[in-house]
Amino acid sequence: MLLSVLTSSLLTTSNDLALTYQIKPNATDPSQVSVIVNTKALAEFQVLPARTMATPSQPPLICSNENGIQTSAAYDTNLQCDQISWTLTLAEIDQHGFDIAKQLDSYSKQKGWYFISEFNSLPRFTTRxxxxxxxxxxxxxxxxxxxxxxxxxxxxxxxxxxxISLDINGHRVHITTDNQQIVETIDQWKPVLESQLGYLVSLYPQNRASRWDIAFFERDKAARSASGAAGSDTILVNALVENGKLDADSMTMLLKIAAHESMHIINQSAPLWASESLAEYYAMKSLNNTPYAYANADNQWQQFKQSFPLASTGLLDAHKKVSSQGMQQYYPLFYVKGPAFWLSIDTVLTEAGSSLDKLVADFTFEPSGKLAPSSVERIVEIIGQQTWQKISNSYL
Structure with a gap:
């Protein structure tokens, strides 16, 4: 449905236009969802491929006109249609629950929900x-x-x-979940989550992000994986269950993932290695002094490096291998070696009367992923060149 057209198609600019994508699930087939866009008020326009994640696949487009004629439409081509539509095919989740890490369009026949990611599913429109x-x-x-x-x-x-609408630190936040136990235990985890998010937002006082919605999805422990994802206004969090039930460890993991993904919304300016490692470190730190305190980052690293064959790789080299060469096998270093690096820096800063909390918002990075010289100099001013060199040699 067209929301607004302020002048004729010959004089209209893209700033005067807004389109509405109508989402219509198939009433008889839960694996099918249609997306319908009324383009009647546009003159010629183009449809650009959706942003992609793992594959370049794009939904086939259908051009419809008032006379009832439907034809296939091509991307990156001038079109004149009254309506553009496409159909998305959703994958049914398996017995382990929703695997958030894949970010695939999915549905649960049993619980009646569906998920659509913008990736590979929502093409964009431009003027001619x-x-x-x-x-x-x-x-x-x-x-x-x-x-x-x-x-x-x-x-x-x-x-x-x-x-469910909750007040979290003065903001109305929508919580969605397919696990009833999460709803029933709101009074237990909500104060902790409020404390976490309040702390994380305070680290970046110039950041405008203050609220985002949260969706919790069950993931069976037998799958041996739990993950999350940060979207433009919503984070996704796996809730580990055993026989459909959460335990204390599951709640700890749930709160850590929620904090980690929230950090990605709060801070979007760091390169990959720093973005992931800072998110993980502060997700862990945000649970300090709560009933759900997480394992020490250094202890985790010491155990992890004993069995991880790529442990000797520096974080900056791993960043290059992942971001430039697609070598995803180095990615775990950002989650384990990275937090240990930031813990080391935070510890010596604190011993010198400062903290990472006071500096992190001002960190800048070079295109290669390195901390900018000005950021390194700020750290060195406090902890000394020798200590910085020792830590950076061990981790970076």
Whole structure:
């Protein structure tokens, strides 16, 4: 449905246009969801491929006109249609639950929910002159979402589950989950999560991010994996269950993942190795002095490096191998060696009367991923060149 057209198609600019993507689940087939965009008020336009993640696949487009004729439409081509539509095929989750790490469009037949990621699923529209056209996503529930810019994290869409509205640090946050125990234990975990998020936001006082929604999805412990993902306005968090139940360790992991993904929304300016390692370190640190305190980052690293064959690789070399060469086998270093590095820096800063908390918001990085000289100099001023060199040689 067209939201607004302020002048004729000959005079309209992309800033005057906004499109609405209507999400329509198939009433008889839960694996199928249609996306319908009314383009009648546009003159010629183009459809750009959706942002991609693991594969370059794109949904086939259908051009429809008032006379009822439907034809296939091509991407990156001038089009004139009254309506553009496409169908998304969702993958049914297996017995282990939703694997968030894959970020695949998915559904649960048993619990009646579906998930759509912007990746590979939501193409974008431009004018004939290739000026972007703003877009809203209209869910069947009536909820509207804004399609983020291509420099922002992806949009995540959730349907079939009724969210719970909570006040978290003065902001209305929508919590969605497919696990009833999470709902029943809100009074236990909500104060901890509030404390975590309040602390993380305080680290970056200039950041405008203050609220985002959270969706918790069951993941059976037998799968031996739990993950999360940060979208433009929603984070996804796996909740580990055994026989459908959460235990104390599961709640600790859930809160850590929630903090980790929240850090990705709060701080979006760091290179990959620093983004992941800072998110993990502060997710762990945010649980200090709570009933869900997490393992020490250095202890984890000391155990991990005994069995991880790539442990001797420095974080900057691992960053290059992952980001430039796609060698994902080095990625675990960001989650284990990285937090140990930041813990070492934080410890010596604290001993010198400062802390990582006081410096982290001002860190900048070079294109290679290295901490910028000005950031290194700030650390060295406090802990000394010799201590910095020793730590950086051990980790970076």
């Amino acid at each position: 002159q290739q000026q972007p056209i703003e877009a809203k996503i209209l869910m069947p529930s009536g909820v509207e979402k804004t399609l983020p810019s291509e420099t922002q994290p992806p949009l995540f869409l959730l349907g079939g589950l009724a969210p």
